[in-house]
Amino acid sequence: METKNIMIVGVGGQGTLLTSRILGALTIQAGYDVKLSEVHGMAQRGGSVVTFVRYGDKVYEPVVEEGQADVLIAFERLEALRYAHFLKEKGAIVVNDNRIDPMPVVIGAAKYPENIIEELEQHHRVYKVDALEEAKKLGNSRVFNIIVLGIAAQHMNFTKEEWLKVIEETVPAKTIEINKKAFEVGYNLHS
């Protein structure tokens, strides 16, 4: 199989590491060679963070490069725009339609771009969700990233059962049910 390239982007503290851990475990159970690259340390303090996941028969470099991503999973819409050029021509963007102002915007030194989703839609297949809103409906705003992951699952070659099994094995025991529900919400949203 040709190597699949997934990117997860967001704002430090949004839980990109949990998402990539689930993806990693999933690809291993399916018997692929896999490499993941993540950001620890300084960049987690509210900065822009990106995680790469690559799986296939044999994976060399751990990073996804510009123009190579099959799926871009974005937990914040400005971050989706920042990394959109990493996508392949037919790549898909799954974006949480939320806004977190970066410091230059907070202090008035820069403007938060308008119409980000529309701009992305001009060049890519875009699947958006207000995941925070959906997560609140489930009663736990923290599971928003699993909702986003549920949408992304539609663009990867694993079955729903495989996803649910890995989620069960990866998240803390107390949160298994809510995370599985969150996944279903996302999975059914654009299907």
Next chain:
Amino acid sequence: MAEKVIMLGNEAFARGAYEAGCKVSAAYPGTPSTEISENIVQYEEIYSEWSPNEKVAMEVAIGASIIGVRALASMKHVGLNVAADPLFTVSYIGVTGGLVAIIADDPGLYSSQNEQDTRAIARAAKVPVLEPSDSSEAKEFVKFAFDLSEKYDTPVIVRATTRLAHSQGMVELNERIEREDKPYVRDFAKNVMMPGNAKGRHLVVESRENALEKDGCNFSINKVEYQDTSIGFITSGIPYMYVKEAFPEASVLKLGIVNPLPRKLIEEFAAKVDTLYIIEELDPIIEEQVKSWGIKAIGKEVLTVQGEYTANLLRKAIGGEKLSIAHPAQVPNRPPILCPSCPHRSVYSILNRLKIHGAGDIGCYTLGAVAPLSVVDTTVCMGASISTLHGMEKAKGKDYIKNWVALIGDSTFMHTGINSLINMVYNKGTGTVMILDNSTTGMTGHQDHAATGKTLMGEDANAVDIATLCKAVGVNHVYEINAFDTERLEKAIKEATAMDEVAVIITKSPCILLSKAPSKKQYHILPEVCKKCGMCMKPGCPAITKLENGTIAINDTMCNGCGLCEQACKFAAVKPVER
């Protein structure tokens, strides 16, 4: 069949030390090396500790080695500068039990103050360097390093980079091999480095280098892949992966040992390929040596000494490919910031208001250098805040620094700050030192240190009382104030900076990320009372935003309830709510 698991590079390093029978590990945290110790701690067979700094960590490992036990020290690249003194001389002493140092470089400067290349230091210290290129090799090379260390009587460096340390890949697990401790025998000529002995040991080091240069040609950790010989690459570490992606057909010499270089092996490979490229991130360490042997090769002429490489970079620079890549969108940067309710923000909002300059240091509090707080004027290295302020005073007189303070975190103070404070008192300085004590090593992800009362292995320990320590070195004016008590803090800062004597202000408030539960209290803005003046936004809390229509709002998923905005508001428009 052996079990296969996915591991972070740093996790694999820890596993390698475990399997190799390592018994002692000492380190000081630093991105990207921190997770090595955080993973070693799971192995009961290994004693592991956070030392107060890298020099101490290296010396702890040296002690264990001398007495016949396999030992590990790990640190980030700049940590090796701090540990350089013991490293350069243990190179002469050699080892009894294997001694390995894992040093993590940071090409691309993900979280460091410089982009130095560990191989240059290792060359100067005449210490062998191994360089793995994925998690599986990370584990295997550490084991190889321990064997090498004992066989050649030398400390060995295993070099990582951020990309290796923080990438996950598949690793096959093996059993730990328990080793008998080597017997300790007093060896004056080998272990006591006074001039007469060191002269003799220097000769030993030189012949060891020569032996390694020859024997290294046959080490199993080097790999030669002959394919299309019109183009050949010499590379090592993570860049090997970029070469394989960009030029899958080319011939490759992948070096596992990068110091000393296996000369014969390189000469042989160079003779068999038409055009030779040398691909190494950061400095042209391999390239300059290879060229000095009269071998024709291309390296930094077409590549860079800065940042990380990528396969695309090689495709463009070497393949001459024109890649059709969409331009990145022009979007505002998102630099890291102080968290909502970070105690450092409270301290900095006062310093900003008082227009005080900060001789800074390294930690989360360095983030106060950027707008809107803009209070940190200088950042050099860990511990430098107090000593640079002292230097300013000695250059310009005590009145010049009346509107300056030194800013240093608790972990950094224990690391090297204390030396500078001793100096400031001893040499009759008058500076004001602010120790921002958040009870943890925050920046690197919350590690304990000598003033937190816990060890790496989770045991209760003595917690250095920083105030008492400062008094003991001769500081007569020591304040301890809650970071959010802005009134008292402001008064103390004014008093201390006016004084003609050293004063220390310890601001005590734990890092907000230490409390796992979300805060019960939150703030919101009463829209009918708010005058939209923006005073609450001055401290630069990321939870507060001004909407397009000028309305100011607090994001309820981000607010941690410190109330700094309530203190800043003159119109009582910011009110607490229970969550």
